[in-house]
Amino acid sequence: MRVLFTPYSARSHVYNMAPLAWALATAGHEVRLSCHPDETEWVQAAGLTAVPVGRELRVAELMRRPEVLDGIHHDIAEDRPERLTHDYVHGVFQWYTEALFRNVTDEDTMDELAAFARWWRPDLVVWDPLNLSGPVAARVAGAAHARLLFGLDFGARMRRVFHDLSRQRPPRARHDPLGEWLAATLARHGHPFDEEIVLGQWSIDPMPSRMRFPEDLTYVPVRYVPFNGPGPLPPWLHHDPGRPRVCLTLGLSGRELFGEDGIAITDLLAGMADLDVEVVATLDARQLTDVRALPDNVRVIDFVPLRALLPTCAAVIHHGGATTYGTAVAAGVPQLVVYTKVWDKAAVAQDVARHGAGLAVDVDVVTVADVRDGVRRLVTEDSFAAGARHLRQQLLAAPAPSDIVPTLERLTARHRPT
Missing domain, CATH: 3.40.50.2000 (Glycogen Phosphorylase B;)
Incomplete structure (x- = not known):
């Protein structure tokens, strides 16, 4: 298989993907990691092949912008029923869409990764839940795709709450900031939007199964294998x-x-x-x-x-x-x-x-x-x-990354369009 990884633009998120990328590579599969041009050193530090796309992001500067910091109070981990009103949950997805996703994966980044995917033709795209260029590229290239979680699956839980609350509103009053942005992005490439683009066809979960939320999704458990980056030992x-x-x-x-x-x-x-x-x-x-x-x-x-x-x-x-x-x-x-x-x-x-x-x-x-x-x-x-x-x-x-490679191969064959 050809496998494309799309991490979020943070060193720790790149390193989170490295053990599974190594497992697939040592099993004989071709592996690439996409990133912004100023992040290639993180991929190379993990001993993997980088595919630079888009502009230099300077993610540290992005995360300190007022419009980003001002919205962090929209906590996607919120679980108190009295706080989970439609306005609150809508605000969570409004902030993530406008302040985070549209900046980290702007049109140029989306389009360049989609163009690379069309050319390279990956069989599987493994993407970070905070980098939605991955599922878009998978849809454009006809690849199977899966999320690789970096923590608890708050995104899936909050998405379910959002849809539950939205169904209680009249159709004309329903507004989905994330879905509408992704629909417009996919329309530029001639493809429709559905919830697979937000939640993946399945999810690879390195967190303990005892901590997993009871969501109606397919999860592939995997052992967390630490990789914190290279460095000499004093x-x-x-x-x-x-x-x-x-x-x-x-x-x-x-x-x-x-x-x-x-x-x-x-x-x-x-x-x-x-x-x-x-x-x-x-x-x-x-x-x-x-x-x-x-x-x-x-x-x-x-x-x-x-x-x-x-x-x-x-x-x-x-x-x-x-x-x-x-x-x-x-x-x-x-x-x-x-x-x-x-x-x-x-x-x-x-x-x-x-x-x-x-x-x-x-x-x-x-x-x-x-x-x-x-x-x-x-x-x-x-x-x-x-x-x-x-x-x-x-x-x-829990199964090691190398142990789940056959599972990923089977799921890819099942989900990749023929």
């Missing part, structure tokens, strides 16, 4: 620090896309200053701007592959990002999740706490004492290590 990583090592990481997306973390780093470091632990903080210079003095037990490094660092740690503190969570689960490390209310971070934190694999603290109420007590408990109470090992065993029971 010599100290291989030496026993003589006391528990604790990793502090806030992920790549916050610092690269938004330029902020939503967490008081000074408080996190202060909470561990008096503990007999070695703290390895993967923070860059901007993140350290407000830190006047580092505690003596803190070692700062801008970047080290998390999949190599975490197996040497007794605990990890993080923000609740799905890929950070998955990497910690794969390493079997107890977690202190200081979560923000963005996408699935609260759900991730609750899953860790529910399974005894760590502790969860809301960023809006966290204190220095919470951090101190939480880390102390994680490195001294054996139950958390046992809970982390249990989550790791559940992860390893």
Whole structure:
């Protein structure tokens, strides 16, 4: 098969696709990843072949525009019934369409990727739910297509709620910002719109099946395999620090896309200053701007592959990002999740706490004492290590990316137009 991957324009989203792309390539399939011209280095860092399309996006600048930041309160993860009015849900899809999708996948990007797909003729397009050029290119090229999720499937759940609420309104009062934009895009290429373009013909899901929403869709479960990017391992990583090592990481997306973390780093470091632990903080210079003095037990490094660092740690503190969570689960490390209310971070934190694999603290109420007590408990109470090992065993029971290749081959043959 020829397989085209279309990630969202963020380093962590490109890396999320790499293990499945490798699995397909090593099974003998041809693989390409599309991206904007200023993102090819991320694809190349994953050892894959990039297909640049569209203009340079400069996604970090895009995500900091006022019209983008002003609409982030339209939370696609909202699940409180009293908040899920038609106006609220319509506003979610209005914001995603106007502020995100139309900027990330503008007409030039859509048209160039469609032209490449017509020429290359992929059999399968695997697309990020935040990059809708993928299903459009698949429809134009006559390819099968599937979403590769990067977290919980809030998009599908909110889409179902939107349609349920829309059906309660008179036909003339129904307005679908996302569907209308996609319909106009497909019409330029001579094709109709349907909900497959939003939700895929099936979805590949690296999140634990216990966390999946009960949507009436086809899901292919796959084990989350960490790839956090390339990088050399510092010599100290291989030496026993003589006391528990604790990793502090806030992920790549916050610092690269938004330029902020939503967490008081000074408080996190202060909470561990008096503990007999070695703290390895993967923070860059901007993140350290407000830190006047580092505690003596803190070692700062801008970047080290998390999949190599975490197996040497007794605990990890993080923000609740799905890929950070998955990497910690794969390493079997107890977690202190200081979560923000963005996408699935609260759900991730609750899953860790529910399974005894760590502790969860809301960023809006966290204190220095919470951090101190939480880390102390994680490195001294054996139950958390046992809970982390249990989550790791559940992860390893899921099929690896290479195991689902035959399933993807069968689904492609079934869904690709003859």
